[in-house]
Amino acid sequence: MNRRVQQFEALRGVNLDVSKGELFGLLGPNGAGKTTTIKILTTLLVPTSGEVYLNGLDSVRNPDQVRSRIGYVFGGDKGLYDRLSARDNLRYFANLYRIAPGQQRRRINELLEMLSLTDRQNDRVETFSRGMKQRLHIARGLLHDPDIIYLDEPTNGLDPLAARDVRDIVRRLKHSGKTILLTTHYMFEAEDLCDRLAVIEGGRIIAEGTSKDLGALANAGPVVRAEVSGGGAQALCRALEDRADVVNCHLEPLSGRELVTIRFAAQTEVEASRVVGEAAAADTGVKLLDLQLREPTLEDKYVTLVSQSRDKESA
Amino acid sequence: MTDRRAGLRYFASNVRFYLLYLSRSRIEITLTFMLPLFYATVAHLIAESGSDRITPLEITLGAGLMGMWTTVMYGAGGLIKEQRRLGILELLLAAPGRFPSAIATMTLAVALFGFEAMLGTLAWGYLLFDAQIDAAALPALAVAATLTVLAMSAVGFMVAAVFVRVRKAESAAEAVVAPLWLLSGVLIPVSTLPDPVQAISRLLPMTFGAEALRAATRNVWDVRAIAACLGLSLLYGAIGWAAVNAAAQSSRSRGGMHLW
Ligand SMILES: Nc1ncnc2c1ncn2[C@@H]1O[C@H](COP(=O)(O)OP(=O)(O)O)[C@@H](O)[C@H]1O
Ligand SMILES: [Mg+2]
Numbered sequence: 001m002n003r004r005v006q007q008f009e010a011l012r013g014v015n016l017d018v019s020k021g022e023l024f025g026l027l028g029p030n031g032a033g034k035t036t037t038i039k040i041l042t043t044l045l046v047p048t049s050g051e052v053y054l055n056g057l058d059s060v061r062n063p064d065q066v067r068s069r070i071g072y073v074f075g076g077d078k079g080l081y082d083r084l085s086a087r088d089n090l091r092y093f094a095n096l097y098r099i100a101p102g103q104q105r106r107r108i109n110e111l112l113e114m115l116s117l118t119d120r121q122n123d124r125v126e127t128f129s130r131g132m133k134q135r136l137h138i139a140r141g142l143l144h145d146p147d148i149i150y151l152d153e154p155t156n157g158l159d160p161l162a163a164r165d166v167r168d169i170v171r172r173l174k175h176s177g178k179t180i181l182l183t184t185h186y187m188f189e190a191e192d193l194c195d196r197l198a199v200i201e202g203g204r205i206i207a208e209g210t211s212k213d214l215g216a217l218a219n220a221g222p223v224v225r226a227e228v229s230g231g232g233a234q235a236l237c238r239a240l241e242d243r244a245d246v247v248n249c250h251l252e253p254l255s256g257r258e259l260v261t262i263r264f265a266a267q268t269e270v271e272a273s274r275v276v277g278e279a280a281a282a283d284t285g286v287k288l289l290d291l292q293l294r295e296p297t298l299e300d301k302y303v304t305l306v307s308q309s310r311d312k313e314s315a
Numbered sequence: 316m317t318d319r320r321a322g323l324r325y326f327a328s329n330v331r332f333y334l335l336y337l338s339r340s341r342i343e344i345t346l347t348f349m350l351p352l353f354y355a356t357v358a359h360l361i362a363e364s365g366s367d368r369i370t371p372l373e374i375t376l377g378a379g380l381m382g383m384w385t386t387v388m389y390g391a392g393g394l395i396k397e398q399r400r401l402g403i404l405e406l407l408l409a410a411p412g413r414f415p416s417a418i419a420t421m422t423l424a425v426a427l428f429g430f431e432a433m434l435g436t437l438a439w440g441y442l443l444f445d446a447q448i449d450a451a452a453l454p455a456l457a458v459a460a461t462l463t464v465l466a467m468s469a470v471g472f473m474v475a476a477v478f479v480r481v482r483k484a485e486s487a488a489e490a491v492v493a494p495l496w497l498l499s500g501v502l503i504p505v506s507t508l509p510d511p512v513q514a515i516s517r518l519l520p521m522t523f524g525a526e527a528l529r530a531a532t533r534n535v536w537d538v539r540a541i542a543a544c545l546g547l548s549l550l551y552g553a554i555g556w557a558a559v560n561a562a563a564q565s566s567r568s569r570g571g572m573h574l575w
Contacts, residue, residue, distance in 0.1 A: 042409050046568045063567075068411040078402030083339040084332075092332045095325040096410045096417065124339075140406075 010036040011047075011203040018181055020147075023174045025194030026183040029306055033203040034183035035074075038152045041181065042072045054148065068097065071146035075156030077133045079140070082126040086117055086136050089125060090143060097144040111139040115169065131162025138169060149173060151182045155189060167193060187211075187302040199305050206309040211298060218301035219308070220247070221264035222272045225292045232285025233258040240279055248307045257289060263300055263307075269293050326420055333424030337390065346389065347428060351382030351436040358502075359444045372448060372532050375440030379433035380501035380525055383467055385492055386429035387422075391471035392488045394421045395478035404479070408563055415559040418479065419552075422471035426464045433460075448532070455531035462544045463528060466520035469548040472555030480562040501525050520547035 011033045018024040026034050039045040041052060043063035052059040059066040073079075081089050087108060094104045112118045115135040125133060134154060141149065151170065155163035170193055174180055184190050190197050191211040198208040207217045228236065237249040240262055247263040264272045273293055280288040296304070337343050355378035362374050395418075398404050407417045440446030448456070478484045496502050498512065499521040505513055516522045523544035530537035 044405055044409055044567065064411055067409060072406070072409050074402070076402070079406055080401065081336055081403070082401070084336055088332065088335065092329060093406075093410070095328050095332075096407070096412055098321070098325060098412065100321075101324065 011040075014050075014200065014203070014205055016198060016205070018179060020179050021174075021177055023170070023180045023182065023193055023195050025190035025197040026181060026200055027185065027187065027190045027197050027302065028183070028200035029185055032200045034200060035152055036203075037200070038072070038074075038150050038181070038183060042070060042150055043067060068144060069146055069148060071141035071144070071149040073138050073141035073149065073151050073154055075134065075151075075153035075158075077130055077157070079137050080125045080133060083124060085122045085124055086112065086128075086139075087121045089136065090139060093140050094143050099144060107143060107145075111142055114172075115139045116165075129162070131158055131165060134158060134162065134166055135169070138166070142173075146178075148179045149181075151180060153183055153185070155184065155186070163189075187299045191298050199302065201306050201309045202313055204309070207305050214305065215298060215301045218296075218304040219265050220296040220301045220304040221245070221267040222269045223294050223296055223300055224262045224264070224272050224276045225294070226260045226262065226276055226280065226288060227254070227257050227290040228260055228280065229257040229287045229289060230285050232283050233260055236260065236279060236283050236286050237262075239283070240276070243275070245275075247304045263296070263304060265304065265308075326416065329417070329420040330424045330427070333394070333421050334428055337394075337424060337428045343386075343390065343393075343428075347382065347386045347432040348435050350385055351378050351432050352439050354378035354381045355436050355439055356443070359440075370532065371440060371444045371446040373529055375436055375444065375446040376433075376528055376532065377501050377525075378440075379436035380463070380499075380521070380528075381496050382432045382436060383426070383429035383463070384495050384499070384501065384521070386432060387425055387467045387471040388474060388488050388492045388495065390425035390428065391422050391474040392478040392484055394425065395475050399482075408566070414563045415556045418475050418559050419468075419472060419556075422475050422555075423464075423468045425471050426468035429467060430460065430464050433463075449534060452531055452534035455534055455536050456528070458536075458541070459524070459527040459531040462541060462548070463521070463524040466524040466544050466548045466551075469520055469551035469555065473551055473558065476555045476558035476562060479559055480565075495519070495521075498522070499525055518547070520544050520551060523547065 014033070014037055016024070016026075016037075026037060028034050036045065040047050041059070043059055043066055046060055054066055054069065057065055081092070084092075090108045090111065091104060094108060099107060109118075112121050115138060117132060117136060117139065120128065120132065125136065128136065138154070154170070155166050158166060167189065170180065170182065174193075182190075182193065194211070196208070196210055197214060198205045199214065200206070207214050209217070233251055237251055237260060240246045240249045245265050245267050247265050249263075250261040252259040252261070262272075262276055267275075273291060276291060277288065280286050355375050358374045358378045359371065362369065362371075395404070398407070408414050410417070437446065437448070441448075474488055477488070497508070498516045499505075499519045500508075500516060501521070505516045505522055505526075508516060520543075523540040526540040527537045527544055530540065
C-alpha cells in the first residue's frame with residue numbers, strides 16, 4: 001500500500017503479511033511510517049493506492065465491519081478522559097463498542113484485574129502514573145475482545161519497569177491467541193517479543209524476517225569504541241564515515257573526553273582497529289586514550305540496516 | 316426494536332458521561348453557573364430603572380438563555396478541542412458506531428449542562444427578584460424548556476462539526492456569542508430589531524424556543540413557535556450530522572489534518 005500525506009509520500013510500497021496468532025513487529029526510526037501504516041490498518045486513513053485485507057475482508061471498503069474486530073492502542077499518555085475515573089473511561093468505551101449492558105461490568109472487572117488497576121479503578125486518571133495510564137489505554141483497546149490488536153509504540157516514554165509490565169501484557173495477549181502488530185523503535189523490544197519483524201525506513205520495508213534473519217541481512221561488522229580527547233573528534237568521525245566500510249560513527253561527550261562509536265560493515269576486527277588507530281594518528285587534533293572492540297549486537301545490526309538504506313536513498 | 320432501545324440506552328449513558336466530564340472542570344462550572352447569575356442581576360437592575368412591560372420571570376429566563384448560549388457556544392467547541400488534544404477524537408472515529416452520533420452525545424450533554432445553569436438562574440431570580448412561576452404554566456414550560464435544550468444542542472452540533480473540521484475555530488465561535496444573544500431574542504424581543512436582522516433571527520431555532528418559553532410563562536402554548544423551533548432544530552441537526560460525516564470522511568482520505 002501507499003500513502004500520500006499532503007503531497008507527502010509517507011509510505012511507498014509497504015507489503016505485509018501477518019498470520020493469525022502471530023506477533024509481528026514493525027520496527028523503524030521516528031518518521032519511518034509506522035504510525036501511518038497502523039492508521040491505514042485501523043481504517044483511520046485510506047491509502048492513496050493499495051489494499052488491506054483482514055480475514056479476507058476488504059478493510060478499505062468495509063471499515064465498519066473491520067472496526068469491531070480490531071483493537072487500537074497507541075503509546076504516550078493520551079487517549080483517556082483524564083478528569084474521570086478509570087472505570088468511567090472503560091464504561092464509556094464499552095458503550096461505544098456496544099457491549100451489552102449486562103456484560104459490561106464483568107468485562108470491565110476482568111480487564112481491571114488483568115491490568116492490575118482494580119485498586120485504583122475509581123480514581124481520576126489524571127492522578128495515574130504514566131505506566132498506569134498506558135495499562136488503562138490497553139484495557140480500553142481490549143474491551144470488545146478483538147482478535148487483532150494494533151499497538152503503536154506502547155512502551156514509548158515509559159520507565160523501564162513500566163515498559164516491562166507492558167511487554168508482559170503483550171506476551172500474555174499473544175499466548176491467549178491474539179494476532180498482534182506492534183511498532184517500536186527499540187530493537188531489543190522487537191527481538192524480545194516478536195515472532196517476525198519488518199524494518200521500515202523512509203516509508204519502505206527494508207528488511208523482513210525473524211530477528212536472526214535480520215542480523216544476517218545486515219552486513220554488520222565489528223564495533224569500535226574509542227575514547228579521545230582534544231577538539232578533533234568530529235573531524236575524525238567525518239573522515240571515518242567517508243570510508244566505504246564504515247556504516248556510521250557516533251559521538252558522545254564524556255567529562256573531558258569523547259566517546260566515539262564506529263560501526264563497521266563486514267570487516268575483520270584487526271583491520272577495524274587498525275583503521276581507527278591510523279585515522280586518529282593522522283589527525284593532530286585528536287588524542288586516542290582508549291580503544292575497544294566488540295561484536296555487533298542486534299541493535300547495531302538494526303542501525304546498520306537503516307543507515308545503509310538511507311545511504312542508498314541519498315545516493 | 317430492542318436494538319433501538321439498546322442504542323438509546325448507550326446514547327443516554329454516554330450523555331451522562333459527558334455531563335459528568337463537564338461538571339469536573341472548574342472553568343466550565345464557573346462559566347456556566349456564575350455568568351447567568353451575573354446576567355440576571357444586571358438585567359433586573361436595568362429593567363428596574365426602565366419600563367416594566369416584561370415580568371421578572373421573563374427577565375430571569377432571558378438571562379438563563381444568555382447563559383445557555385454561552386455554555387453551548389464555548390462548550391461544544393471546547394469539548395471537541397479538548398478531545399483532539401487528548402487524542403480521543405481518532406479513537407471515537409476508530410470505533411464501530413457512527414461518529415456523528417458520538418459527537419451528538421457531547422452536544423446534548425453541553426446543552427443539558429447549560430440547562431442546569433438555567434435552573435440555577437431561575438432559583439436566583441426567585442430568591443432575589445421575586446420571579447415567580449405559575450404552577451399552571453409548568454406543563455407548557457416543561458415542553459418549551461425541552462425544545463430549548465433541543466434547539467441549543469442542534470446549534471451546538473453544527474458548532475462541533477466546524478470544530479471537527481477546523482482546528483482553530485474557537486475565536487469565531489466566541490465572537491458570535493454576543494450577536495446570538497441579540498439575534499435570538501433572549502435579551503430583547505426580536506420585534507424590536509431592524510427588519511433585515513429579524514430575517515436572520517427567523518433562521519435560528521432558539522428565536523422560536525425563546526418565544527415559546529416566554530409564552531409558556533403566561534401559560535400560553537405558542538404552537539407556531541413550538542413547531543418552528545422543532546423544525547429548525549431538526550434541520551440544524553441534519554446539517555450538523557452531514558457536516559461531521561463529511562469532516563470524518565475527509566480526515567480519512569486526506570490524512571492527519573482534522574482529527575489528530
Ligand atoms: N499530517 C501529516 N502531514 C504531513 N506529513 C506527515 C503527517 N503525518 C505524518 N507525516 C509524515 O509521514 C512520515 C511518516 O510518519 P509516521 O507514520 O508518523 O512515522 P513513525 O510513526 O514511524 O514515526 C513522517 O515523515 C512524517 O513527517
Ligand atoms: Mg509513530
